[in-house]
Amino acid sequence: MDFILFTIEALAIFASAYAGLIKAKRLDMDFVGLTTAAMATAFGGGTLRDILLDRSPLFWIEHYYYPVIVFAISGVSLILFRFNKELFRRRVLLIIDALGLGLYSAVGVGIALQLDTPVFPAVLIGVITATAGGVLRDILLNEVPEVFLKTTQLYVTCSFIGCWTYIGMVSFGIAHVPGLIVCILVTFITRVLAVKLDLSLPF
Amino acid sequence: MDFILFTIEALAIFASAYAGLIKAKRLDMDFVGLTTAAMATAFGGGTLRDILLDRSPLFWIEHYYYPVIVFAISGVSLILFRFNKELFRRRVLLIIDALGLGLYSAVGVGIALQLDTPVFPAVLIGVITATAGGVLRDILLNEVPEVFLKTTQLYVTCSFIGCWTYIGMVSFGIAHVPGLIVCILVTFITRVLAVKLDLSLPF
Amino acid sequence: MDFILFTIEALAIFASAYAGLIKAKRLDMDFVGLTTAAMATAFGGGTLRDILLDRSPLFWIEHYYYPVIVFAISGVSLILFRFNKELFRRRVLLIIDALGLGLYSAVGVGIALQLDTPVFPAVLIGVITATAGGVLRDILLNEVPEVFLKTTQLYVTCSFIGCWTYIGMVSFGIAHVPGLIVCILVTFITRVLAVKLDLSLPF
Secondary structure (H helix, E strand, O other): OHHHHHHHHHHHHHHHHHHHHHHHHHOOOOHHHHHHHHHHHHHHHHHHHHHHOOOOOOHHHHOOHHHHHHHHHHHHHHHHHHHOHHHHOHHHHHHHHHHHHHHHHHHHHHHHHHOOOOHHHHHHHHHHHHHHHHHHHHHHOOOOOHHHOOOOOOOHHHHHHHHHHHHHHHHOOOOHHHHHHHHHHHHHHHHHHHHHOOOOOOO | OHHHHHHHHHHHHHHHHHHHHHHHHHOOOOHHHHHHHHHHHHHHHHHHHHHHOOOOOOHHHHOOHHHHHHHHHHHHHHHHHHHOHHHHOHHHHHHHHHHHHHHHHHHHHHHHHHOOOOHHHHHHHHHHHHHHHHHHHHHHOOOOOHHHOOOOOOOHHHHHHHHHHHHHHHHOOOOHHHHHHHHHHHHHHHHHHHHHOOOOOOO | OHHHHHHHHHHHHHHHHHHHHHHHHHOOOOHHHHHHHHHHHHHHHHHHHHHHOOOOOOHHHHOOHHHHHHHHHHHHHHHHHHHOHHHHOHHHHHHHHHHHHHHHHHHHHHHHHHOOOOHHHHHHHHHHHHHHHHHHHHHHOOOOOHHHOOOOOOOHHHHHHHHHHHHHHHHOOOOHHHHHHHHHHHHHHHHHHHHHOOOOOOO
């Protein structure tokens, strides 16, 4: 279980860092801005989760190579951005961002449940883990957080549905690992569908 | 004492959630924005207090029904907002918001003192508990925090005065419970008077 | 060592509070805004450091006279601002702000290392301690954080270089105290030079 959560978290970090880098590039920022956006998106949600659950040490202090890798990725992307416009393709960004959303939802709600958090707060912590990084990045850049924009399709909602799917499966006696995988898939698919079909909340 | 603090906190949460909902409605947000605004206003200040005082588990994880109730209230208010314009009345909002300010000031400074925090930081934590929720909501919505607007009448100041009244009473040997009640009343009354008489700091 | 860190922190707090007051004054805020800006700049970075490292109690709860002093300074500066325009001089602000940057970098990375944080996260915590106060202040005032502005000369970078100098010296067996002093000097000098020579990142 710990190894699964660890793997999901590692993937979530890299997917989120990538999404953060693309967003910062769009705003035409320098290396400090780029790295800050990547770090905030990649580690913001998980850090808030660890603080809310009073976990210590923080995951990026314990696994100290995570920030090293994200820092290195930021450097490499500076160069890649000059040569490869493909990185900007909207479709690639959507897929990777949706993947990060699913992965971080799963690891957030999974760790919360492991620490005996009651289910409703556990779902909230899953949603916060998945979305707080992007919100923090947007606040640091003084943008309206994307997830609250009227024009943004379902985002928080996808994470919310995914986390409840996991909780539902676990309460029906299904093991944690398949529950986490279904949580990732449900979040990912509803998010991609929401963008493709331009779905937003009717109210 | 614990039961009194618990009751004050429950009332503070509902008053703040209501104020958050009205603010989000004014900005014409969807259900995600509405719920986020309600949750941030209701739980933001208390969460920051628990983090600053290193209390664990957080109050909304321990009392897991709080977020459930605020979530339900957000849903109900979506419907109410369509039928009942009365909810918007400025006077009602002022009263409930001022009540939330007083209640959260009392519970913030009360809990800080219970944990042997020195008096000046305890007052700061009372003020932070009372105001951080609204500030967090405004930051999430990318608005200038209302409490810092020149046009806003005394707000932080009322909480500050209320908290010092409590500290003063306790140091003169008065029991905690009457101290907390006076703290709520002083904060509430100075806030309502400040709005009615349009008071703001002269400098 | 503890006494050295304590002294550096005290100096860092007053330098940062001063920088916060000047910034708030430029925005023509009232006493609440002024005090909030001073407190956020002076205590924001250190508070985030203590939360990330799970130190308890927070430094401004343990040393409760710090917020009292910053509060008093805010009051005094209200009066001084009316008589003494010299306080605004750009050169004085630059020197004191750069000093605050160096002092907080040193105390941040020093405390992180004392708690056995691995070096890369320790540097990040040094940089966060040094810069988060100003960022928090700017977010509270709904400004674009100064450190991310294209027009801002090297700032985060100076703290980053200073922290690495300290780490480098300590790994070469040099004692902590000279390492901290060099960290302060390197950060301070690179920052002042960056402004004087109008240096910014080339990418």
